[in-house]
Amino acid sequence: MLNIRHFANTIVGKPGNIGVRTERIIRALSAQGDSGYCLSRQAQLKSPGFVYRDMGWLGHLPRLLNAARIYLAPGFNHRYPDVKLFEWFAARHWQEASAGPRPIAHVWDACPRLLTALKTAGIPVLLDMPVAPTAYSLRIAEQYDLDFLMTHRSMLDFEQAACELADLIAAPSRFVAEELQRIGVTPDKIRIAEFGVDPPSGPTKPRPPKKPGAALDFCFAGNINRRKGVDLLLDAWRDPAFAGDNLHLCGRLYPEIDVAAATNPVLTPGFVNTFEYLPNCDVFVFPSWLEGSAKAVFEAMACGLPAIVSDASGSVVRDGIDGFVIAAGDRDALRERMLWFKTHPEQIRAMGDNARARARQFSWDGYAAKVVEMYRELADRAHACVAPIDKAAR
Known part of the structure; x- marks a missing residue:
C-alpha cells in the first residue's frame, strides 16, 4: 500500500487550477485502497483514505497577489511571496504530513526548504x-526583448x-523535460506524464465540410494576455484576408490586450464551457510563449478542431497531422x-478528425496512472535501500 503525502500550493479540485491534477491522482490512489495526506491552500473535493489540512484564510492571499500583478502592478513578482508563504506553512506541518509507514512526498512547487526537511528525514x-523553468523565461526574455514574462532570479x-x-x-511534456535538462537535470531523473482530457460522453457530432471561400471561425481559450501570445495573434489577424472571418478569444481579458484596436471581427465571450463552445468553431490557435502542456489544446483537439500551436505550448499536436507547430x-x-486553412478548407475536417483521435490517447485516468507509477518507482527504490540493511541487522 502506498502512503503518499501531497504538498500542493493550490486549491485541490478547482477547475482551471493545478489542483485538478492533484485531485485526480488522490482519487486514483483512494480507489485502489491507498492512503495519504494532502496539505494545500484548500480542498474543494476530497477522497476517502486521505487526511486534509488547508491554509485557512492564508490560502486566499496568493489570489490577491496574482490580482495585484494583473490589475495594479504588472511585473510584480507575486510568485516569490506566494511560494515562500506556502513553504513556511508546509514547514510548520511537514512532520504531521509525513507520518505513517514509508511515506513518499509529492511536492507541487519549488520549495527547497521543504524538500530539505523531507530529504533529511529520509523521505523520497x-x-x-x-x-x-524560469531559466527558459530568462533566456527568451533576453533573446526577444520581452518585458512581460516572470523572469525574477x-x-x-x-x-x-x-x-x-x-x-x-x-x-x-517533452518541451519541459528538455528545458529541465538545459539547467542541468539529468534525463534519468525526469519522467513525463502528459496531461489529459475527458470530453463529455455520447456520440460525436460529425463536422460538416467547409466549402471554399466560406467564412472561418478561429478561436483561442485561456488567459488573454501577452504571455499566451495573444498580441501576436491580433497582429496576424490584421491581414485583410480575414475580413470575413471571426476570431473568438475565450477567457479572462487582461488590460494589456487592446481588442478594440482589431481591424477584423473579434468576439470576447469571457469564460466558456469549451466542450459546448469550441465545436462551433473551425480552427484553434494557441501561440503561447511559455507553457508546460496547455490543457486548452487538449480540449480543442477533443472537440475535433485542428490546432495551430507554438513549440512552447508543450502540446501533443503533431505538425502537419493534427494541425501545425x-x-x-x-x-x-x-x-x-491561419491563411493556409482558408485556402485548404477541406483539411479542417481531416485534421480535426486526426486531432480528436489523438486526444483520445490522453485521459486524466491515464495521467494519474503514470504519476502513480512514479510513486511505485520511488517506493521500490526505498525498499531496495532498506532491505540490505535489515538483512545485515538480522
Missing part, C-alpha cells in the same frame, strides 16, 4: 514541474535547488498557417 520526493535559485534535491521530477514568437508563420 517527487517534484512537480508544471511549466518550463529568486525563482531561478528556488527551482535549481528543488530540482537538485528531488529524487524524481514529473514533467508534463510553429516557433514561439513567429507571427509570420502564425499568419501563414
Whole structure:
C-alpha cells in the first residue's frame, strides 16, 4: 500500500487550477485502497483514505497577489511571496504530513526548504514541474526583448535547488523535460506524464465540410494576455484576408490586450464551457510563449478542431497531422498557417478528425496512472535501500 503525502500550493479540485491534477491522482490512489495526506491552500473535493489540512484564510492571499500583478502592478513578482508563504506553512506541518509507514512526498512547487526537511528525514520526493523553468523565461526574455514574462532570479535559485534535491521530477511534456535538462537535470531523473482530457460522453457530432471561400471561425481559450501570445495573434489577424472571418478569444481579458484596436471581427465571450463552445468553431490557435502542456489544446483537439500551436505550448499536436507547430514568437508563420486553412478548407475536417483521435490517447485516468507509477518507482527504490540493511541487522 502506498502512503503518499501531497504538498500542493493550490486549491485541490478547482477547475482551471493545478489542483485538478492533484485531485485526480488522490482519487486514483483512494480507489485502489491507498492512503495519504494532502496539505494545500484548500480542498474543494476530497477522497476517502486521505487526511486534509488547508491554509485557512492564508490560502486566499496568493489570489490577491496574482490580482495585484494583473490589475495594479504588472511585473510584480507575486510568485516569490506566494511560494515562500506556502513553504513556511508546509514547514510548520511537514512532520504531521509525513507520518505513517514509508511515506513518499509529492511536492507541487519549488520549495527547497521543504524538500530539505523531507530529504533529511529520509523521505523520497517527487517534484512537480508544471511549466518550463524560469531559466527558459530568462533566456527568451533576453533573446526577444520581452518585458512581460516572470523572469525574477529568486525563482531561478528556488527551482535549481528543488530540482537538485528531488529524487524524481514529473514533467508534463517533452518541451519541459528538455528545458529541465538545459539547467542541468539529468534525463534519468525526469519522467513525463502528459496531461489529459475527458470530453463529455455520447456520440460525436460529425463536422460538416467547409466549402471554399466560406467564412472561418478561429478561436483561442485561456488567459488573454501577452504571455499566451495573444498580441501576436491580433497582429496576424490584421491581414485583410480575414475580413470575413471571426476570431473568438475565450477567457479572462487582461488590460494589456487592446481588442478594440482589431481591424477584423473579434468576439470576447469571457469564460466558456469549451466542450459546448469550441465545436462551433473551425480552427484553434494557441501561440503561447511559455507553457508546460496547455490543457486548452487538449480540449480543442477533443472537440475535433485542428490546432495551430507554438513549440512552447508543450502540446501533443503533431505538425502537419493534427494541425501545425510553429516557433514561439513567429507571427509570420502564425499568419501563414491561419491563411493556409482558408485556402485548404477541406483539411479542417481531416485534421480535426486526426486531432480528436489523438486526444483520445490522453485521459486524466491515464495521467494519474503514470504519476502513480512514479510513486511505485520511488517506493521500490526505498525498499531496495532498506532491505540490505535489515538483512545485515538480522
